Amino acid sequence: MRLTVLGTGYLGATHAACMAELGHEVLGVDVDAAKLAKLQAGEVPFYEPGLEEIVQRNLSAGRLRFTSSYQEAADFADVHFLAVGTPQKRGEYAADLTHVDSVIDSLAPLISKPTVIFGKSTVPVGTAERLGALVRERSPARVHVEVAWNPEFLREGYAVRDTLMPDRIVIGVGSATSDRVERAAREVYASQLAEDCPFMVTDLATAELVKVSANAFLATKISFINAIAEVCEAAGADVRLLAEAIGYDDRIGKKFLKAGIGFGGGCLPKDIRAFMARAGELGADEALTFLREVDNINVRRRTKTVEIVRQMCGSILGTRVAVLGAAFKPDSDDVRDSPALNIAGQLQLQGAAVAVYDPKAIENSKRIFPTLDYQASIDDACRNADVVLVLTEWEEFTTVDPGHLMDVVRTPRIIDGRNCLDQQRWMDVGWTYRGLGISIGERA
Numbered sequence: 001m002r003l004t005v006l007g008t009g010y011l012g013a014t015h016a017a018c019m020a021e022l023g024h025e026v027l028g029v030d031v032d033a034a035k036l037a038k039l040q041a042g043e044v045p046f047y048e049p050g051l052e053e054i055v056q057r058n059l060s061a062g063r064l065r066f067t068s069s070y071q072e073a074a075d076f077a078d079v080h081f082l083a084v085g086t087p088q089k090r091g092e093y094a095a096d097l098t099h100v101d102s103v104i105d106s107l108a109p110l111i112s113k114p115t116v117i118f119g120k121s122t123v124p125v126g127t128a129e130r131l132g133a134l135v136r137e138r139s140p141a142r143v144h145v146e147v148a149w150n151p152e153f154l155r156e157g158y159a160v161r162d163t164l165m166p167d168r169i170v171i172g173v174g175s176a177t178s179d180r181v182e183r184a185a186r187e188v189y190a191s192q193l194a195e196d197c198p199f200m201v202t203d204l205a206t207a208e209l210v211k212v213s214a215n216a217f218l219a220t221k222i223s224f225i226n227a228i229a230e231v232c233e234a235a236g237a238d239v240r241l242l243a244e245a246i247g248y249d250d251r252i253g254k255k256f257l258k259a260g261i262g263f264g265g266g267c268l269p270k271d272i273r274a275f276m277a278r279a280g281e282l283g284a285d286e287a288l289t290f291l292r293e294v295d296n297i298n299v300r301r302r303t304k305t306v307e308i309v310r311q312m313c314g315s316i317l318g319t320r321v322a323v324l325g326a327a328f329k330p331d332s333d334d335v336r337d338s339p340a341l342n343i344a345g346q347l348q349l350q351g352a353a354v355a356v357y358d359p360k361a362i363e364n365s366k367r368i369f370p371t372l373d374y375q376a377s378i379d380d381a382c383r384n385a386d387v388v389l390v391l392t393e394w395e396e397f398t399t400v401d402p403g404h405l406m407d408v409v410r411t412p413r414i415i416d417g418r419n420c421l422d423q424q425r426w427m428d429v430g431w432t433y434r435g436l437g438i439s440i441g442e443r444a
């Protein structure tokens, strides 16, 4: 089957490559010439485990190509996936739909055969219906174009696995022509359906809401445990044990209960804000006021971590801080709304000398926070540090030898912003350890 993917960022490049891996002929379209040049050369412009091999294999097999030409896209396929960014509007909570609209503006007038456009970007409810009307307005008369919504649930770091073996496939369709859209979706995802992947066909609004509700739930779960972490800090309890204990209840489950510096990335923070904004537009803002608190709790983790540095070191001004981790999560080079970088930036603004090391995210970090002192290794970042902060749980950090690092730093103080270190191992060799939601961590 021939299909295009419009927008080849984290989501689009992964979707394009994985669809080619499943045997489809895929054309990826982007407006970023530098990104296209890399992809055409078999280089993935971001870090995602396993993706580059798939891109290279499918480029060589001739199943995957990239272009900037919408004419080529319209001629090539009658099934298109829209995967451009929907960032937060500057100074507002709402989503910026400029890129989504511009895809429709570019593609619709060029369509000359019956076509299905599956939206994959995360959008405010009502967008698909609006785009459907826009397409009808912009495409040639008598050519039938259907806009459907196929939300994406992949996680960065597991993007290939999540695309090839999703937990479920959801297709939102407009009422009139659902059979045609459903047939196209079943053909695209035949491999997953053969593996009994749950497949749900819903109306457009439900499909759009499924996506933002899933992210709102995940964000709520993280902020829930972080709120409990605040109480644990005040009460002298240990949130790690508490999370384990409540997680044994199947109804609660163990996942997404890791307390720490909170959630970041290009999805959860902006998606809960856009969800609140859209609910407000629909007159249902009261329904989601709890998400404001979810956001507040999350942001508070960052200032709390800065306060722990102040408590441990006596002052931030003049303190030498080593920050291990800049990406918003391990196995990714994504620094969008990264809690780690935010904390590093706050510390620098308050007068600390901040050295940062991350295995993959330094180039992206430099673009956002050019003034931090980026180092090429754990040792370089930690040299003569007064305090070390582990803010992204890369394996390289969780397995580092605390005995060796003792000789590198000036004072052995460690803040475990992800509760990912073996506390006893660090304390045994003489480190003063602080986790988040753990008040028992002073040197034994």
Ligand SMILES: NC(=O)c1ccc[n+]([C@@H]2O[C@H](COP(=O)([O-])OP(=O)(O)OC[C@H]3O[C@@H](n4cnc5c(N)ncnc54)[C@H](O)[C@@H]3O)[C@@H](O)[C@H]2O)c1
Pocket: 006, 007, 008, 009, 010, 011, 012, 029, 030, 031, 032, 035, 083, 084, 085, 086, 099, 102, 103, 106, 120, 121, 122, 123, 152, 153, 154, 155, 156, 266, 267
């Ligand atoms: N990153 C994820 O893990 C993930 C997972 C699920 C859903 N999503 C959603 O998918 C969407 C894309 O996210 P992303 O992380 O891939 O963003 P991204 O910024 O990495 O990629 C967006 C791409 O779209 C391109 N683009 C912009 N305007 C274009 C146009 N008119 N035509 C063609 N290409 C254009 C950009 O150059 C960029 O390469 C967002 O709505 C996001 O919320 C992302």
Ligand SMILES: O=c1ccn([C@@H]2O[C@H](COP(=O)(O)OP(=O)(O)O[C@H]3O[C@H](CO)[C@@H](O)[C@H](O)[C@H]3O)[C@@H](O)[C@H]2O)c(=O)[nH]1
Pocket: 122, 152, 153, 154, 155, 156, 157, 215, 218, 222, 255, 256, 257, 258, 259, 260, 261, 262, 263, 264, 265, 266, 267, 268, 271, 328, 329
């Ligand atoms: O127990 C936890 C779990 C996660 N996090 C943090 O939460 C953020 C988001 O993590 P994760 O959800 O794994 O990453 P994303 O790749 O942003 O994926 C989310 O956002 C995507 C884009 O919408 C969705 O497709 C995914 O289903 C959804 O998990 C990261 O900063 C994590 O460090 C925690 O603090 N504690």
